[in-house]
Amino acid sequence: MSTSLFTDHYELTMLAAALRDGTADRPCVFEVFARRLPEGRRYGVVAGTGRLLDAITDFTFTESDLELLERTNVVDQATLEWLAGYRFTGDVDGYPEGELYFPGSPILSVRAPFGVGVVLETLALSVLNHDSAIASAAARMVGAANGRRMIEMGSRRTHEEAAVAAARAAYLAGFTATSNLEAARRHGIPTAGTCAHAFTLLHDTEEEAFRAQVEALGVDTTLLVDTYDITNGIKTAVEVAGPELGAVRIDSGDLGVLARQARDQLDSLGARNTRIVVSGDLDEYSIAMLRAEPVDAYGVGTSVVTGSGAPTAGMVYKLVEVDGRPVAKRSSHKESRGGRKSALRRHKETGTALEEVVFPHDAQPSTGEHDRLLAVPMVRAGQRVDGLDTLVESRERLRAALVTVPWEGLKLSRGEPAIPTTFL
Numbered sequence: 001m002s003t004s005l006f007t008d009h010y011e012l013t014m015l016a017a018a019l020r021d022g023t024a025d026r027p028c029v030f031e032v033f034a035r036r037l038p039e040g041r042r043y044g045v046v047a048g049t050g051r052l053l054d055a056i057t058d059f060t061f062t063e064s065d066l067e068l069l070e071r072t073n074v075v076d077q078a079t080l081e082w083l084a085g086y087r088f089t090g091d092v093d094g095y096p097e098g099e100l101y102f103p104g105s106p107i108l109s110v111r112a113p114f115g116v117g118v119v120l121e122t123l124a125l126s127v128l129n130h131d132s133a134i135a136s137a138a139a140r141m142v143g144a145a146n147g148r149r150m151i152e153m154g155s156r157r158t159h160e161e162a163a164v165a166a167a168r169a170a171y172l173a174g175f176t177a178t179s180n181l182e183a184a185r186r187h188g189i190p191t192a193g194t195c196a197h198a199f200t201l202l203h204d205t206e207e208e209a210f211r212a213q214v215e216a217l218g219v220d221t222t223l224l225v226d227t228y229d230i231t232n233g234i235k236t237a238v239e240v241a242g243p244e245l246g247a248v249r250i251d252s253g254d255l256g257v258l259a260r261q262a263r264d265q266l267d268s269l270g271a272r273n274t275r276i277v278v279s280g281d282l283d284e285y286s287i288a289m290l291r292a293e294p295v296d297a298y299g300v301g302t303s304v305v306t307g308s309g310a311p312t313a314g315m316v317y318k319l320v321e322v323d324g325r326p327v328a329k330r331s332s333h334k335e336s337r338g339g340r341k342s343a344l345r346r347h348k349e350t351g352t353a354l355e356e357v358v359f360p361h362d363a364q365p366s367t368g369e370h371d372r373l374l375a376v377p378m379v380r381a382g383q384r385v386d387g388l389d390t391l392v393e394s395r396e397r398l399r400a401a402l403v404t405v406p407w408e409g410l411k412l413s414r415g416e417p418a419i420p421t422t423f424l
Helices: 009-021 049-057 063-071 077-084 114-118 121-145 160-172 181-187 197-202 206-217 230-241 255-268 284-289 391-403
Strands: 027-034 091-094 108-113 149-152 222-224 247-250 275-279 297-300 315-322 341-347 353-360 376-380 421-423
Touching: 009 077, 009 114, 027 114, 027 121, 049 091, 049 121, 049 376, 063 077, 108 114, 108 121, 114 315, 121 149, 121 160, 121 284, 121 297, 121 315, 121 391, 149 160, 149 275, 160 181, 160 391, 197 206, 197 222, 206 222, 206 230, 222 230, 230 247, 230 255, 247 255, 255 275
Parallel strands: 149 297, 222 247, 247 275, 275 297, 353 421
Antiparallel strands: 027 108, 027 315, 091 108, 091 376, 341 353
């Protein structure tokens, strides 16, 4: 992700004014948090942190950036000179990727002089709001799939850069693979895919299309059988590939009924190990409805890359401390809590989470044997901390975190957050 000039006009307006009146160097703390979860959600998943830390440590203003700002009179000459030497020099702590969050959780804490920290607001929120929304939706889908293979295939339903980030967030949440090859190149995510209807239509007969695909890719390929008639499509697929055909994909119709019919037909043809993949406008609710059906894998597109109805996590980036003094916004329905904060999560002996406790950073409450502090150091003096979790490790963190959620909190129905938040 290029971060050149990835800031907002009003952030530079504040910077210019602060430089002029001498407040730009005041030590500050900014926090990222969500006042509430999206409607109907019971937990959120922190995602995008790895991308954000790379972006923060690489953030600079290039010569062309500065020329644009000067030509359009966005800021004055003094601010341009300050931006020319900009590097993030502060500290960052936060919830690691794959951690759960709840209303008020201090997901990210940025400590820096006001000018250094204020220009990061748009960057931080654009990454965290997008990726956390995708990962939160994807985690619900993975839970509904109950261990079955999940393929992210939504690149054609979103912006080209958002597609790569969405694939990463979905993989973090437990998806098995993506169809996006750029996501594989950047993030090492396994890929999967098969031919579309266009390939079948290209050939004079369905048999010719299937034969060409099998000859090119082998019998373990997945054949799309619903271009014309599914029953005939399955029959032709097995005739061409034999009973060791890898999988068939169904992309339309009543997927539950068609999956049952397909399983019966495949078994009758001796293709007992041929898997059934379904796709076509799936979301967590339709996946849950298919749980009892003989489906081996799901391909999910539009719903996952758009957050399944919640395309943003609703996070905000707020100034909470100046010169060690707590500051807070008091606007109606948009209140914030002043002061730098930390959090811990309390658990039963069995491992089930009981509550999230948010406390002033310098006043940590007593912790029990099963309590866990949530934030970790991420950046120190502008440099990314060594040893932070890899994407694969973040996947495992989320898997383990979801095991601690009370079963009521994993339901897809509307309800209160899975774990209550207590503010000290």
